[in-house]
Amino acid sequence: MRGALRLGLVAGLVAAPAGLAAQTEDEVTIGFHAVPALIQVDPVPGGGELSELRILHPVAMLGATSLDGYLTAMAMLNFEGATIPDGELSPGSWGEGFVDRRHPHTYAHEFMVSAWQPLRAEGAVALSFSLGKGFVPFGSDDPMTRPILRYPVNHHLSQILERAVGIAALRIGPAVLEGSLFNGDEPASPEDWPRVKRFGDSWSGRLTLWPAAGVEVQGSYARVASPEHREGAGLDSRKWSASARLERSSDAGQLYAMAEWARTSEGAFDFSTVLAEAAARRGSFGAAYRFERTERPEEQRLADPFRSARPHHDNSTLGTTRWTIHSVSLSLTAVDDWPLLGIEPFVEGSLAQVTSVDAGVFDPVAFYGDDQIWSLTLGVRLAWGQRLHRMGRYGVATGPSPSFEHDAPQRAPAMHQH
Amino acid sequence: MPVVARSLLCLLLVLGVACGDETAPPDNAATTIAEVDGSGQAATVGTALAAPLRVVVRDAQSDPVAGVDVVWTASLGGGSVSAGVQPTGADGISSVNFTLGPLAGQQQVTAAVVGLDGSPVAFTATASPVAAGDIALVKEVPIPPHYGIHDTFVRDGLAFVFAWDEGVYIFDVGNGMSGGSPSNPVQVSKTVTAVGANSPSPSVHNGWWFHAPGGEKRYLFVGEEGPGLVGTSSTGDLHVLDVSNLAAPLEVATYHHPDVDAETVGIHNFWMDEPNQILYAAYYNGGVVSFDVSGTLSGDLSSRVIDEIRPGGAGNTFVWGVMLGPDGDLYVSDMLSGFWQLGTAGGAMSPLAGGNNVTDRFGSDLWIHPDGAVAYTGTWGGGSRMTGNQIKVWSLDGSGAPTLSSSVTVAGVSTVSDVEVSSDGSWMLVTSEYGDGAGLHLYDLANPLAPVLIDHYPVASPSGGLHTGTTATIAGRTYVFAARDPAPGGPALMIFDVTDVIP
Secondary structure, eight states: OHHHHHHHHHHHHHHHHOOOOOOOOOOEEEEEEEEEEEEESOOOOOOEEEEEEEEEEEEEEEEEEEETTTTTEEEEEOOOHHTTTTTTEEEEETTTTTTEEEEESSSSEEEEEEEEESSSSSEEEEEEEEEEEEOOOSSSSOOGGSSOSSSOOOOOHHHHOEEEEEEEEEEEEEEEEEEEEOOOOOOSTOOOOOOOGGGTSSSEEEEEEEEEEEEEEEEEEEESSSSTTTTSOSOOOEEEEEEEEEEEEEEEEEEEEEEEEEEEEEEEEEEEEEEEEEEEEETTTEEEEEEEEEEEEEOBBOOHHHHHOOSSSSSSEEEEEEEEEEEEEEEEEEOOOTSSEEEEEEEEEEOOOOESSSSSSSSHHHHSSSSSEEEEEEEEEEEEESOOOTOOOOOOGSSHHHHHHSSOOOSSTTTOOO | OHHHHHHHHHHHTTOOOOOOOOOOOOSSSSSEEEEOOOTTTTEEEESSSOOOOOEEEETTTOOOOOSSSEEEEESSOOOEEEOOOOEEOOTSSSEEEEEOOOOOEEEEEEOOTOOBOOOEEEEEEOOOOOOOSEEEEEEEEEEEOSOOOOOOEEEOOOOOOOOBBTTEEEEHHHSSSOOOOOTTTTEEEEEEOOTTTTTSSSOOOEEEEEEETTTTTEEEEEEOOOEEEEBBBBOOEEEEEEEESSEEEEEEEEEEOOBBTTTTOOOEEEEEEETTEEEEOBBBBEEEEEEEEOOOOEEEOGGGEEEEOOOTTTTSOOEEEEEEEESEEEEEEETTTTTEEEETTTTTEEEEEOOSOOOOOOOEEEEEEETEEEEEEEEEEEEOOBBOOOOEEEEEETTEEEEEEEEEOOOTTEEEEEEOOOOSSSSEEEEEEETOOOOEEEOSSOOOOOOOOEEEEEEEEEEEEEEEEEEEEEETTTEEEEEOOSSTSSSSEEEEEEETTTT
């Protein structure tokens, strides 16, 4: 059955644009993005404060469209493996063997090809197929494209990325239904590629509605086989996500807001998150706020207290902690010579409250020396050429049908973007 | 919000205003610090230097100053000092003992008092590597990484390898049935046990090949370790394989422990009283369970449960392992409540002594010296306690009651995961994980209360090492069979010849 689905996906990708009679103008775009940032955190694991200057989100992008936009390709190289090989200082972050540091993403971050086929006039009903390495249709947008620089703790609860994924999507007016097959294993280092032999051992579905101009609501579910053990001997995940997103633009400025809930179950373990964030921009000035309450597993730390063993040796945890974080960001667009240069300095601060939510043997106060953790980031967003696209949606899932589109601008969500 | 304030101060630094930590003024009387002796010594990696390192603190008149806190730091090589802060005595001298780290070459310790001339004082020592060939790796058997190998049981020239989702491997390593040897293990069979009620996969963890009093060798007991929350809950069932035909084991019985205090309960290590046909099993938050395993075993073993006990009580019990001492008492290593002595009467258990005696670290494996007067327990991981880098040495009095005698630090590791004493009591093997010092460690037990490291075989990784080890004598030579973690190098059964190393 899965084999048939795999073949169907590939066949669909090839066949979808075949019905188009006329080829129009092709387009290729490139872009670069990076954020030099000074990060200070107090306390870090083991106590005391730590400051680091790092280059975050160093990416190079290539986008191409053909057949009047019905065939698109996007590629993103991410150089965090070189700039933050030991991760980004980020209390609460976890995943891929990093704890309290965000792991570097893989060099080959995203390589996706999408083809879509209108089934009725003006694309009111349309079908698309996407294939490559990228985001699974599940959850909300990738944090890299959102207003707060620091990744939320819920990254591994609310997004599934860097997988070999095949996606079929059907759009009917203001609704899109997506289904995907992908490999469950997450990368363990920046050089890792998805394990091809595991392609199809995991699947997801997402329903998205655009009920009003600039308003997007989604609900999604995923079954992920052994994400934390690449050979497949780890626990499987069941994941749920629901979110609502608003984006408005007027002469007075721009407004963005998003609220989400997500939950991941692994065996007897359950981890939930709620997050709400908003951003506003008026003229050159931008401000953003995010509230997050997320549960994460606590695993045995290694001699480096920012790391846990991968692959792990069993399926036990030390406990669960709940991270309640308030984050505020202020930014100034210093240069906005789009589509060329963009320079945006910013300052960002957050306060996290850490509590243990079950028995276990992990005591946040004993480990950190405090249950409140401050962080402060000073940085500059630098962009040249193509700006970051909205990461996590492909084909017809990028927006409603054209008949709705005039009321629902679909440009990238982050307020700093073009 | 100190971080913000400091950040703003540091921003001012850009404008030419200095920022930084304030330094406390030195002791009014003390002015200088200098080495007395101790530098330039040499020893084998992982061992203590013969002489202490000493500094003297003096005032402006060159008179010794007492009561000055000297900060001692092992700054190069991963070693450890006996005290991080050691005040000077009446003679102005502060001294520490230095145990070399696992890295061969030059190692360094500094002694510092802020503000004194001569501070810091640097001591160097030369760490010589363990002589190559002392511990000889004779065979490495890769195990498929699902996730890997967890434990090994060796008896009658057969090695039973408990390999998680791969199940149970049986190798002939000198039995003769398949012509195998330690340097050429021959696989006899591979069996995947059933998946327990709360496990996602077979998760085969450990085992014991039961030799019944009448000579029957029919049953292999297998422990399954499912997901758990350390200190609170666990999962995993007991499985019984009929190994009458070693080439085709057959699962014949199982036991699923019911929940306790609304938490799931799973099995961990176990020990057998073979003459009395009683299996004692550690059950983490379920404590210890004893089973009558006489006669034919089949189906659900619930009716075979003799007794259960949670020595630390509810919320303070998470038992790693059990072992019968030569006196017939059962010793228990509880990750939370420490080291216990239990009385046994036909499998009925009762606390006799010990408990709540290890509070600085979480307990792990245990072994009772065959003389019955000394015991050893390992330590595990982290969490809210210190890293598990010690072997606890216990003195057992005439009644077998344990008293902590000393702690042996294994440099450069985060978990001491397994300990085992040789049948003659002359030496002990220890396996360790997570760090530059991880691997196999052999200790001389000429004085059982004072183990002395005689050799170390590094299997080092920040995220692995050797998880377990056991010893066996085959064809007149002594071997250690050890389970290598996925890191470094992938899971493997490592077989070492230690004949020329041990006493």
